[in-house]
Amino acid sequence: xxxxxxxxxxxxxxxxxxxxxxxxxxxxxxxxxxxxxxxxxxxxxxxxxxxxxxxxxxxxxxxxxxxxxxxxxxxxxxxxxxxxxxxxxxxxxxxxxxxxxxxxxxxxxxxxxxxxxxxxxxxxxxxxxxxxxxxxxxxxxxxxxxxxxxxxxxxxxxxxxxxxxxxxxxxxxxxxxxxxxx
Amino acid sequence: xxxxxxxxxxxxxxxxxxxxxxxxxxxxxxxxxxxxxxxxxxxxxxxxxxxxxxxxxxxxxxxxxxxxxxxxxxxxxxxxxxxxxxxxxxxxxxxxxxxxxxxxxxxxxxxxxxxxxxxxxxxxxxxxxxxxxxxxxxxxxxxxxxxxxxxxxxxxxxxxxxxxxxxxxxxxxxxxxxxxxxxxxxxxxxxxxxxxxxxxxxxxxxxxxxxxxxxxxxxxxxxxxxxxxxxxxxxxxxxxxxxxxxxxxxxxxxxxxxxxxxxxxxxxxxxxxxxxxxxxxxxxxxxxxxxxxxxxxxxxxx
Numbered sequence: 001x002x003x004x005x006x007x008x009x010x011x012x013x014x015x016x017x018x019x020x021x022x023x024x025x026x027x028x029x030x031x032x033x034x035x036x037x038x039x040x041x042x043x044x045x046x047x048x049x050x051x052x053x054x055x056x057x058x059x060x061x062x063x064x065x066x067x068x069x070x071x072x073x074x075x076x077x078x079x080x081x082x083x084x085x086x087x088x089x090x091x092x093x094x095x096x097x098x099x100x101x102x103x104x105x106x107x108x109x110x111x112x113x114x115x116x117x118x119x120x121x122x123x124x125x126x127x128x129x130x131x132x133x134x135x136x137x138x139x140x141x142x143x144x145x146x147x148x149x150x151x152x153x154x155x156x157x158x159x160x161x162x163x164x165x166x167x168x169x170x171x172x173x174x175x176x177x178x179x180x181x182x
Numbered sequence: 183x184x185x186x187x188x189x190x191x192x193x194x195x196x197x198x199x200x201x202x203x204x205x206x207x208x209x210x211x212x213x214x215x216x217x218x219x220x221x222x223x224x225x226x227x228x229x230x231x232x233x234x235x236x237x238x239x240x241x242x243x244x245x246x247x248x249x250x251x252x253x254x255x256x257x258x259x260x261x262x263x264x265x266x267x268x269x270x271x272x273x274x275x276x277x278x279x280x281x282x283x284x285x286x287x288x289x290x291x292x293x294x295x296x297x298x299x300x301x302x303x304x305x306x307x308x309x310x311x312x313x314x315x316x317x318x319x320x321x322x323x324x325x326x327x328x329x330x331x332x333x334x335x336x337x338x339x340x341x342x343x344x345x346x347x348x349x350x351x352x353x354x355x356x357x358x359x360x361x362x363x364x365x366x367x368x369x370x371x372x373x374x375x376x377x378x379x380x381x382x383x384x385x386x387x388x389x390x391x392x393x394x395x396x397x398x399x400x401x402x403x404x405x406x407x408x409x410x411x412x413x414x415x416x417x418x419x420x421x422x423x424x425x426x427x428x429x430x431x432x433x434x435x436x437x438x439x440x441x442x443x444x445x446x447x448x449x450x451x452x453x454x455x456x457x458x459x460x461x462x463x464x465x466x467x468x469x470x471x472x473x474x475x476x477x478x479x480x481x482x483x484x
Contacts, residue, residue, distance in 0.1 A: 054305070055331065068331060068332070068334075069304060069331040069332045070305075070307055073349040076334075076347050076348070077347055078335060078336050079318060079322070079336055079337050080322050080333075080334070081333075081334050081335075082331045082332070082333065082334075083325070083326045083329065084326065096326075098327065101217070101259060101327075101329060102217070102329040102331065145226050145229070145259070146222040146223075146229065147225065148222075150259055152258075170258075172252070172253060173253065174253055174258060175230065175253055175254075
């Protein structure tokens with residue numbers, strides 16, 4: 001494959017490459033940086049960058065980012081490293097369900113908390129009409145479970161509608177709660 | 183063929199053993215402490231009206247009164263993971279500390295490997311390997327759902343495993359939960375013994391030995407290797423340990439196990455094994471109302 005005109009290499013989808021710290025250290029065209037990833041979580045969801053202090057960020061596959069707790073040599077050719085974390089191919093970056101479940105409890109903004117019944121429909125993959133006064137776009141969707149807010153996954157909020165982004169393999173038909181609450 | 187009758191000489195109260203093998207298993211989940219405390223996981227079950235009973239020997243294991251543990255909120259959030267009670271033993275015996283490097287040689291579908299990561303507070307490195315690519319996708323799915331961020335997954339043959347991709351030479355611990363004839367899973371899968379044969383036992387035993395030897399070679403001196411199977415056959419259990427004790431620099435060590443168990447056997451069909459194989463534990467279905475299991479702890483360089 002020829003080099004892009006900016007003189008930077010293309011992503012090699014067969015291996016994990018560690019994200020550069022900043023744009024100045026970037027060697028692969030278009031690759032996100034650690035700085036931009038930390039800024040994304042902080043600006044969009046209010047998650048303190050300190051939460052990610054022990055994590056390194058990686059790209060494998062086109063614009064698919066992974067979070068790994070620890071250090072390891074870059075690049076590395078293995079099947080997976082930590083968890084998938086963030087998709088950066090489109091203009092609006094999209095967190096994964098698993099990343100939101102793992103880190104979303106630290107979020108302070110753009111979190112939409114659903115009733116138990118709405119949460120049940122959300123994890124079944126249904127889109128719902130929901131009132132929401134905040135930003136549009138990818139939200140962290142949560143409900144209250146065992147006394148605290150717990151993130152369910154990512155929803156896309158547009159024009160009064162919350163579109164469930166739970167991947168097909170993660171959707172579940174959960175039983176109705178019969179305690180009468182919520 | 184009645185496979186299990188060959189074990190009558192080894193088992194006290196063989197009738198109780200038989201009867202237990204014919205009963206279905208209770209539905210058990212392990213609380214994933216990467217995402218929730220046992221208290222919160224229990225509260226979530228109570229909110230859903232799912233009854234549970236903690237397993238006496240392990241506060242993070244719950245027997246549920248539903249046959250569909252995957253349809254609970256706790257399962258969706260990755261707070262709990264369906265795992266047979268006795269299969270939670272080897273990760274407890276391996277017991278990695280935060281910061282340690284652990285190899286799970288035959289890791290898919292990942293119940294034990296994710297348990298290893300959780301025991302190290304998701305702050306070590308678990309290298310979870312499996313040879314089978316299809317099973318590896320189940321491992322990855324489970325690791326992501328349970329929020330395990332300290333795992334590296336590889337797809338290689340454990341018998342000649344290379345550490346080439348990594349920037350270190352040795353593991354601190356290893357767990358060899360090896361492929362086996364699965365006799366102990368008969369309560370979960372009544373067809374488990376349909377393809378049983380002595381020839382298969384021979385073949386799988388040589389695979390098991392090669393995997394265990396590689397684990398010992400890849401673990402630092404003083405490190406821990408745990409060997410486990412879900413089968414009763416001494417050919418796959420004590421005989422494998424006996425061969426490996428002869429060929430690798432290691433020794434069997436005692437370990438405590440809160441489940442009721444019997445020591446490894448030193449004699450089987452005219453063969454005699456190293457007396458230290460008694461330090462391994464045999465777990466029969468009628469002892470704790472679980473599946474059948476075998477577990478041994480080895481120290482490298484000893």
